[in-house]
Amino acid sequence: MTSAFAAALTRVEGSVLDLTGRLVRCPSITSDTAAVESALTELSSYLADSGIEVDVSRSAAGAPMLRARVSGPGEGVNILLQGHVDVVPVDEGWQRDPFGADVDGGYLYGRGTCDMKAGLAGFAGVLRALQSCGGPRRGSVTLLVDADEETGSDSGLIPYIAKHGLSEYDWAICGEPTGLQPFLGNRGLLWVSVTVRGCAAHAGIPGAGLNPVPVAAELVTDLGAKGERAEQTPTESNPLTITTFHAGTVPNSIADTAVFTIDRRLQPGDSADAIIDDLRAAVARAAQRHPSFEFGLDVVKRWPPCLLDENSDLAQAAYHAADSITGHASFGFDEACNDASFLSEAGVPTIIWGPGDPALAHTSDERVLLDDITRAMHGYGRAVETLLSVT
Incomplete structure (x- = not known):
């Protein structure tokens, strides 16, 4: 200098x-x-x-x-x-x-x-x-x-x-x-929002509606298990993390919608598009298991x-x-x-x-x-x- x-x-x-x-x-x-x-x-x-x-x-x-x-x-x-x-x-x-x-x-x-x-x-x-x-x-x-x-x-x-x-x-x-x-x-990271839509009903008459909460919870469990497995791999791939879950407003009503969010961290070399495709495939499999419900996936944020x-x-x-x-x-x-x-x-x-x-x-x-x-x-x-x- x-x-x-x-x-x-x-x-x-x-x-x-x-x-x-x-x-x-x-x-x-x-x-x-x-x-x-x-x-x-x-x-x-x-x-x-x-x-x-x-x-x-x-x-x-x-x-x-x-x-x-x-x-x-x-x-x-x-x-x-x-x-x-x-x-x-x-x-x-x-x-x-x-x-x-x-x-x-x-x-x-x-x-x-x-x-x-x-x-x-x-x-x-x-x-x-x-x-x-x-x-x-x-x-x-x-x-x-x-x-x-x-x-x-x-x-x-x-x-x-x-x-x-x-x-x-x-x-x-x-x-x-x-x-x-x-x-x-x-x-980097991906923030993804997943929506499961059912049909609202009185909690005392659950058969009158379609409760999206257990369906969304099943998908959360499946994705969470995938994240835990990724965390244990020697490649140091970054697992996905379920960060929020929202459904309903009162305890005596079945919600019409359940929404949860995913945080997926990215390493250099990771393909964000491939990861999004994997998530869409997981949601599609859930939709096949539960054809009465509607499913949606939105990418909220990409951070390379x-x-x-x-x-x-x-x-x-x-x-x-x-x-x-x-x-x-x-x-x-x-x-x-x-x-x-x-x-x-x-x-x-x-x-x-x-x-x-x-x-x-x-x-x-x-x-x-x-x-x-x-x-x-x-x-x-x-x-x-x-x-x-x-x-």
């Missing part, structure tokens, strides 16, 4: 820690429009104060997307830094103000510290340091921030990509928490898995940068889903890499080491500089 850029990163350390706290104090739960806007305003102000041009656009659904870029005069590698400003709702287990941004024992506590406001602040620090050095000689670094990742990015990043594309970018870093170790990919080649320039740049800031480096894999999937699906090779223990995300003890925030920023800076030098 050039001494000028390294010095610039060191100069912004304090402001990056302050920005992280300010972001955490914005209770930007996905559904809280005002709080999300407040967090984006904090981030925009931090970048604009350094003369970085910031643009906030909106999707047709009204979801905001923040884009900021620092570019050089010559053509070169274009790097995308991507994250989200929204957080999940607060659970009841918090022993401190979840949006207080308390500092205790070298940790910053609060909802969103790990997932993923510390990573966002580190990205912002890189742009600010790069801007203070006059920008790169060639190429560019862009920060792209969405506001509904925690609910699937359906209103923000996905329509943004559909409208604008990401073909201009060569590499992307998604700043989700990884304990500062580069993750090469993440799982992704995987980066560990020998790529991006993976190697992140690996060596992680080694420089932690003293050791190893590639990992994210068991959850995140926006890296959509970046990768759009054709941008993406690595997942950020401060914070991923096991603490979404918990009532969410926290991140202050030192890890600045370490992440220096790691990002080192990787970015390495990639910008690639011709």
Whole structure:
């Protein structure tokens, strides 16, 4: 890393820690429009104060997307830094103000510290340091921030990509928490809803109706057994999980409809279409056994898995940068889903890499080491500089 850029990163350390706290104090739960806007305003102000041009656009659904870029005069590698400003709702287990941004024992506590406001602040620090050095000689670094990742990015990043594309970018870093170790990919998922329709009746006269509950329960049992078997296979295939079951409104009436949902996690290489076909076949077999009932299956959400080649320039740049800031480096894999999937699906090779223990995300003890925030920023800076030098 050039001494000028390294010095610039060191100069912004304090402001990056302050920005992280300010972001955490914005209770930007996905559904809280005002709080999300407040967090984006904090981030925009931090970048604009350094003369970085910031643009906030909106999707047709009204979801905001923040884009900021620092570019050089010559053509070169274009790097995308991507994250989200929204957080999940607060659970009841918090022993401190979840949006207080308390500092205790070298940790910053609060909802969103790990997932993923510390990573966002580190990205912002890189742009600010790069801007203070006059920008790169060639190429560019862009920060792209969405506001509904925690609910699937359906209103923000996905329509943004559909409208604008990401073909201009060569590499992307998604700043989700990884304990500062580069993750090469993440799982995907399918959410499926299955409906069984019968005929409502008084519970005291069950023969007057068709009760969909035991029929749906039979199908749930069949699919659940299949999921348990998959979990025990040595291929580490991801089992399906039955997550919800809804039927009826009162105990003395037979419902006309029973609905249950399925969560099926995907590994890189899994065929979502083949899995959906298997589920449709299972539902069709149930329909043959129970011809008096109607069955339906709807795919609610597809979230593709992704995987980066560990020998790529991006993976190697992140690996060596992680080694420089932690003293050791190893590639990992994210068991959850995140926006890296959509970046990768759009054709941008993406690595997942950020401060914070991923096991603490979404918990009532969410926290991140202050030192890890600045370490992440220096790691990002080192990787970015390495990639910008690639011709």
